[in-house]
Amino acid sequence: MASTAAGTMSVELSVPSRSEYVAVVRLVVASLAAGTRNLAADRIDDLKLAVSEACTNAIEANRNAGSDAAVIASCWEAPERLEVCIADSGTGFEPAALRAHPQANDPERLNFERGLGIPLIRSLVDDLRFESTPQGTKVWMTMFGGPDSGDQTTEIVRTVVDRD
Amino acid sequence: MELDLHVDTSHPPYAIIAVRGELDVYSAPRLREALIELVSEGHRQLIADLEAVDFLDSTGLGVLVGGLKRLRSNDGDLALVCTQARVLKVFDITGLTGVFRITSTLEDAMEG
Numbered sequence A: 001m002a003s004t005a006a007g008t009m010s011v012e013l014s015v016p017s018r019s020e021y022v023a024v025v026r027l028v029v030a031s032l033a034a035g036t037r038n039l040a041a042d043r044i045d046d047l048k049l050a051v052s053e054a055c056t057n058a059i060e061a062n063r064n065a066g067s068d069a070a071v072i073a074s075c076w077e078a079p080e081r082l083e084v085c086i087a088d089s090g091t092g093f094e095p096a097a098l099r100a101h102p103q104a105n106d107p108e109r110l111n112f113e114r115g116l117g118i119p120l121i122r123s124l125v126d127d128l129r130f131e132s133t134p135q136g137t138k139v140w141m142t143m144f145g146g147p148d149s150g151d152q153t154t155e156i157v158r159t160v161v162d163r164d
Numbered sequence B: 001m002e003l004d005l006h007v008d009t010s011h012p013p014y015a016i017i018a019v020r021g022e023l024d025v026y027s028a029p030r031l032r033e034a035l036i037e038l039v040s041e042g043h044r045q046l047i048a049d050l051e052a053v054d055f056l057d058s059t060g061l062g063v064l065v066g067g068l069k070r071l072r073s074n075d076g077d078l079a080l081v082c083t084q085a086r087v088l089k090v091f092d093i094t095g096l097t098g099v100f101r102i103t104s105t106l107e108d109a110m111e112g
Helices: A019-036 A041-064 A107-111 A117-124 A152-163 B028-040 B058-072 B085-093 B106-111
Strands: A007-015 A071-078 A081-087 A127-133 A136-144 B003-011 B014-023 B045-056 B077-081 B101-103
Touching: A007 A019, A007 A081, A019 A041, A019 A071, A019 A081, A041 A071, A041 A081, A041 A117, A041 A136, A041 B045, A041 B058, A041 B085, A117 B085, B003 B028, B014 B028, B014 B058, B014 B106, B028 B045, B028 B058, B045 B058, B045 B085, B045 B106, B058 B077, B058 B085, B077 B106, B101 B106
Parallel strands: B014 B045, B045 B077, B077 B101
Antiparallel strands: A007 A071, A071 A081, A081 A136, A127 A136, B003 B014
16 A cells, blocks of 8 residues: 555545545545544544535536546545545646635625535644646545544443443 | 435425435435425425434535525525534534524424
8 A cells, every 4th residue: 555644545445526426435434534543423524524525526626627537535544643635637726716705694695605615624624735736636634633542432331331 | 325305385384394314415406406396386484404414515505505595585584403513513614504594493493
């Protein structure tokens, strides 16, 4: 398996660039995070949503570029973090050019039915970065938290059950 | 996971649409069609019951915002029933909690 500064790649998934496959990617990433990382359940929900948003954007980027390339999801594990990369073959974008949404009490707010994905991802993951070129975009999402240190909850439950 | 939609129009003037399952980029268009159909049938007070929604992403949110816009421009409203923290969190982060009327029970939503 490949290793970089981001850690060692533990999963690589290539899915057709179609909306029905977004659920597959988020379930695989969430299963990995739940199984091997010491992350709380609500943090796994956050990652699941962030991955879903990134895949949705990747599919749209491929479609806008007229590309039938796959969406590639990869998970990179290091002792203190899990990084998930979602890659498309779109024409790239300028992250700094993203428009901020108006406040909730602004009547303009209701005109933002779309474009909620990246602000959402940003608030859900511990770190977010983009590598965008005219040949495609990689969205890197990081969740801090080390490997799962064992099934402690089960141990506690077992102790309580044994005691009773 | 499949998305289940169940429409109940037996509490006029309210039309209740109960949503069950995952509301994402794949399934959200079905909810959009259902909302449009209810509005075209003349319903103006819609309630989306999201209590059985396991997953909601920004596409699902976009469909709800679109429905709300369509109804408000027709002197109507779209209220939401939801107590699930993981779903409410999405409204919260995107600043939409203050845009929708969100209640804990269907009864509260019908008291309008």
